[in-house]
Amino acid sequence: MMSDQNQDIKYLFEPQAVAVIGAARDPNKIGNIILHNILSGGYKGQVFPVNPQGGEILNLKTYRSIEEVNDPVDVASIVIPARFVFDAVQSCARKKVRYLTIISSGFSEIGNNEEEKRIVSYAQEHNMRVLGPNIFGIYSAKASLNATFGSSAITPGKVAIITQSGALGVAMIGKTGVENIGLSAIVSVGNKTDVDEADLLEYLVNDENTKIVLMYIEGVREGEKLIRAVKKATQKIPVMVIKSGRSERGAVAAASHTGSLAGSDEIFEAIMKQCGVLRAESVEEAFNWCKFLANAPSPSGENTVIITNGGGIGVMATDACEKYGVRLYDDPATLKEIFSPITPDFGSTKNPVDLTGQASSSHYHSALDEALRNNNIHSVIALYGETAVFDGENLSSMVEENDRKYKAGGKPLVFSIFGGEKVENCIRTLRKTNAAVYGDVYE
Amino acid sequence: MMSDQNQDIKYLFEPQAVAVIGAARDPNKIGNIILHNILSGGYKGQVFPVNPQGGEILNLKTYRSIEEVNDPVDVASIVIPARFVFDAVQSCARKKVRYLTIISSGFSEIGNNEEEKRIVSYAQEHNMRVLGPNIFGIYSAKASLNATFGSSAITPGKVAIITQSGALGVAMIGKTGVENIGLSAIVSVGNKTDVDEADLLEYLVNDENTKIVLMYIEGVREGEKLIRAVKKATQKIPVMVIKSGRSERGAVAAASHTGSLAGSDEIFEAIMKQCGVLRAESVEEAFNWCKFLANAPSPSGENTVIITNGGGIGVMATDACEKYGVRLYDDPATLKEIFSPITPDFGSTKNPVDLTGQASSSHYHSALDEALRNNNIHSVIALYGETAVFDGENLSSMVEENDRKYKAGGKPLVFSIFGGEKVENCIRTLRKTNAAVYGDVYE
Numbered sequence: 001m002m003s004d005q006n007q008d009i010k011y012l013f014e015p016q017a018v019a020v021i022g023a024a025r026d027p028n029k030i031g032n033i034i035l036h037n038i039l040s041g042g043y044k045g046q047v048f049p050v051n052p053q054g055g056e057i058l059n060l061k062t063y064r065s066i067e068e069v070n071d072p073v074d075v076a077s078i079v080i081p082a083r084f085v086f087d088a089v090q091s092c093a094r095k096k097v098r099y100l101t102i103i104s105s106g107f108s109e110i111g112n113n114e115e116e117k118r119i120v121s122y123a124q125e126h127n128m129r130v131l132g133p134n135i136f137g138i139y140s141a142k143a144s145l146n147a148t149f150g151s152s153a154i155t156p157g158k159v160a161i162i163t164q165s166g167a168l169g170v171a172m173i174g175k176t177g178v179e180n181i182g183l184s185a186i187v188s189v190g191n192k193t194d195v196d197e198a199d200l201l202e203y204l205v206n207d208e209n210t211k212i213v214l215m216y217i218e219g220v221r222e223g224e225k226l227i228r229a230v231k232k233a234t235q236k237i238p239v240m241v242i243k244s245g246r247s248e249r250g251a252v253a254a255a256s257h258t259g260s261l262a263g264s265d266e267i268f269e270a271i272m273k274q275c276g277v278l279r280a281e282s283v284e285e286a287f288n289w290c291k292f293l294a295n296a297p298s299p300s301g302e303n304t305v306i307i308t309n310g311g312g313i314g315v316m317a318t319d320a321c322e323k324y325g326v327r328l329y330d331d332p333a334t335l336k337e338i339f340s341p342i343t344p345d346f347g348s349t350k351n352p353v354d355l356t357g358q359a360s361s362s363h364y365h366s367a368l369d370e371a372l373r374n375n376n377i378h379s380v381i382a383l384y385g386e387t388a389v390f391d392g393e394n395l396s397s398m399v400e401e402n403d404r405k406y407k408a409g410g411k412p413l414v415f416s417i418f419g420g421e422k423v424e425n426c427i428r429t430l431r432k433t434n435a436a437v438y439g440d441v442y443e
Numbered sequence: 444m445m446s447d448q449n450q451d452i453k454y455l456f457e458p459q460a461v462a463v464i465g466a467a468r469d470p471n472k473i474g475n476i477i478l479h480n481i482l483s484g485g486y487k488g489q490v491f492p493v494n495p496q497g498g499e500i501l502n503l504k505t506y507r508s509i510e511e512v513n514d515p516v517d518v519a520s521i522v523i524p525a526r527f528v529f530d531a532v533q534s535c536a537r538k539k540v541r542y543l544t545i546i547s548s549g550f551s552e553i554g555n556n557e558e559e560k561r562i563v564s565y566a567q568e569h570n571m572r573v574l575g576p577n578i579f580g581i582y583s584a585k586a587s588l589n590a591t592f593g594s595s596a597i598t599p600g601k602v603a604i605i606t607q608s609g610a611l612g613v614a615m616i617g618k619t620g621v622e623n624i625g626l627s628a629i630v631s632v633g634n635k636t637d638v639d640e641a642d643l644l645e646y647l648v649n650d651e652n653t654k655i656v657l658m659y660i661e662g663v664r665e666g667e668k669l670i671r672a673v674k675k676a677t678q679k680i681p682v683m684v685i686k687s688g689r690s691e692r693g694a695v696a697a698a699s700h701t702g703s704l705a706g707s708d709e710i711f712e713a714i715m716k717q718c719g720v721l722r723a724e725s726v727e728e729a730f731n732w733c734k735f736l737a738n739a740p741s742p743s744g745e746n747t748v749i750i751t752n753g754g755g756i757g758v759m760a761t762d763a764c765e766k767y768g769v770r771l772y773d774d775p776a777t778l779k780e781i782f783s784p785i786t787p788d789f790g791s792t793k794n795p796v797d798l799t800g801q802a803s804s805s806h807y808h809s810a811l812d813e814a815l816r817n818n819n820i821h822s823v824i825a826l827y828g829e830t831a832v833f834d835g836e837n838l839s840s841m842v843e844e845n846d847r848k849y850k851a852g853g854k855p856l857v858f859s860i861f862g863g864e865k866v867e868n869c870i871r872t873l874r875k876t877n878a879a880v881y882g883d884v885y886e
Binding site: 028030033105106109110149150151163164165166167168169170171173174175177178216218242244245247248249250252253282283309310311312313314315316318319321322323328345346350352357385386387388389418419420421422423424 | 471473476548549552553592593594606607608609610611612613614616617618620621659661685687688690691692693695696725726752753754755756757758759761762764765766771788789793795800828829830831832861862863864865866867
């Protein structure tokens with residue numbers, strides 16, 4: 001008997017109770033790290049460690065089998081060797097668990113397709129859904145649930161990440177900490193034998209905390225299902241994709257990594273574009289976008305103005321705008337009216353507006369104030385290349401103050417600053433805030 | 444009478460004596476900063492400040508006119524308002540100066556073409572060559588000459604930079620300090636009314652200190668001359684170009700910046716490819732390449748191996764290799780023989796070699812030792828994605844030690860490491876060294 005495939009995905013993100021099958025005493029074991037992360041992450045539901053030896057782990061009563069637990073269990077996190085997983089899944093079925101998150105590897109990614117199929121078929125027949133196998137787990141800010149073996153310190157926020165690579169996901173968790181990117185969720189889908197990106201999107205687009213979704217995809221199984229889900233999602237929030245396995249060799253590597261077929265990159269690219277998805281080439285690029293989109297106000301129109309103190313960086317930013325489809329505001333008369341009082345004769349009031357190398361922080365303040373006030377300008381890109389005359393000690397406060405003013409005024413503002421030690425320190429300091437400041441015009 | 448256009452470019456890079464016309468007392472003035480940079484940079488030749496007021500500036504006797512100087516002068520740095528420049532050039536002609544570096548702006552970049560033409564024609568008729576106008580000056584490691592108004596602290600090294608944007612060049616000087624990129628020269632060409640990239644390349648390819656040349660170009664005037672020079676240069680050293688003004692809007696911006704026509708990007712791209720030039724999109728990308736190429740040994744062949752602890756980053760690196768034309772070594776039998784003793788069963792000995800998330804620094808050491816020893820492998824890309832089991836405290840030393848071993852062994856090695864705070868600290872520390880370590884697989 002096939003069961004209902006549309007079991008509410010909410011149970012996965014907001015479970016009332018979770019079990020860890022394979023909870024371990026050894027703090028170096030994944031079965032210990034996950035339990036520790038759940039407990040230290042502030043999860044409010046019930047937690048049931050399961051280990052045939054019983055006793056206590058991390059001060060919690062440990063059950064010899066999940067069937068010994070009296071209360072209902074929504075999610076079982078399974079962290080035992082592949083050959084024991086099927087037995088555990090049978091126990092979960094008897095216990096009427098709703099979601100299995102199978103951390104264990106050793107399935108289709110190494111050619112063990114049969115066992116993976118057997119497990120997921122059995123689970124589906126018994127009304128359970130499977131995340132994984134071959135994953136690092138799931139973090140959900142809504143439930144304060146960190147059921148991953150990544151960092152124990154995840155900052156809650158507005159970015160949701162779905163990743164097909166566990167290792168990359170764990171490293172991403174670390175990187176989000178450094179970049180001060182708050183997460184609403186991070187979920188590893190691994191071999192995605194059942195639950196896939198489409199299922200997760202269904203939840204995330206309706207999650208009021210999620211402002212942008214980033215997906216790392218190596219291969220797609222159910223293309224049409226994904227397209228439907230993505231189309232629906234991009235109507236509500238931005239969706240960004242890093243698709244690897246794009247090159248021929250990369251596709252081969254992806255196949256041996258998560259056992260998935262990468263398919264033609266051109267087709268994928270075209271479909272994603274139609275669905276309104278942003279595509280990033282690297283994690284760095286994706287994170288820069290996520291950070292910006294999670295924090296920036298939405299522009300009320302497409303007119304963008306570049307304000308710079310150097311022609312060269314202005315030209316490069318103009319190239320970058322054309323590459324990414326950013327429309328530059330192009331009304332010379334209005335621009336002249338707005339900016340000529342603050343631009344020297346040898347500068348330019350055309351877009352990019354060039355305040356020239358003589359600009360100090362007060363020139364930037366004036367120009368940015370004017371741009372904020374003017375209703376014809378909908379968003380601003382401010383560039384700064386280090387000069388000898390600029391009052392470097394005011395750089396950070398100038399950036400921060402304008403960032404605050406623009407956010408209050410509901411207008412997007414991005415800073416790109418470039419130069420030596422002082423500029424680097426400024427970027428480092430401001431990365432810890434939510435200010436949109438980057439080190440290169442292409443970021 | 445037209446004079447000899449091929450006056451030896453050596454006089455510009457290795458002058459015996461320089462004059463600063465427009466030397467100033469006020470430390471905020473460019474005429475003071477340049478003099479200060481020349482003196483504090485350790486220049487061994489003679490320095491003659493010129494200022495109609497005479498007296499002393501920075502403890503040097505100051506001449507009322509360059510014609511009062513008794514010794515020969517190879518280079519005059521001209522730092523006076525545009526309207527006085529022609530008179531100064533006439534004095535220089537009488538003094539038989541060889542090179543004029545005209546810092547002053549206010550010429551063709553603001554439409555003042557006539558005056559620029561008048562100056563350069565006069566200079567050429569009197570056997571002088573002109574760098575600029577509208578430049579920040581020139582730095583030459585060979586002569587310990589920092590005749591720029593950028594940072595006074597430039598590290599001598601192996602990278603030569605030619606830039607058409609002065610402001611960007613000054614910011615680049617700052618950034619090379621942060622990135623620990625040593626410069627053999629940095630030259631601003633500005634409006635390049637006479638001396639252009641081709642002339643400078645002529646010197647740089649024969650300079651034993653220069654290992655790579657980076658050019659920032661907005662527009663080309665004498666295309667065929669440039670093509671000839673670049674073709675010749677790339678036979679000896681790598682040449683990298685950032686060409687801006689690529690987009691339609693960018694081209695317009697470039698025109699109002701240095702008064703140059705950008706031309707079709709497709710044509711430029713095709714020609715540069717034929718000439719063997721590497722093309723970078725952003726300064727960041729260019730600097731990453733420069734740093735690597737200036738320090739890495741040349742590979743003895745094209746066989747590259749990727750060693751990773753995560754499938755996802757391995758797939759992304761494979762994509763990046765295909766994008767940049769890096770050939771991955773593809774002999775499964777040999778790879779298996781080399782790497783199977785150090786790769787777990789659920790890893791992969793195919794290229795990318797996946798040591799799996801269980802890899803510690805000693806696994807990396809073993810794998811990199813094997814790859815260094817094996818003559819079929821000509822270069823190595825090592826990737827590390829943060830994991831809970833890796834001994835993070837050994838990361839920096841592992842990278843450094845292998846960097847040293849590979850340099851000694853004459854094999855290129857690049858590290859790309861990705862993760863949280865520990866990884867970031869490691870990148871920050873190692874940036875100060877010459878180790879090839881980056882934060883993203885696309886760098």
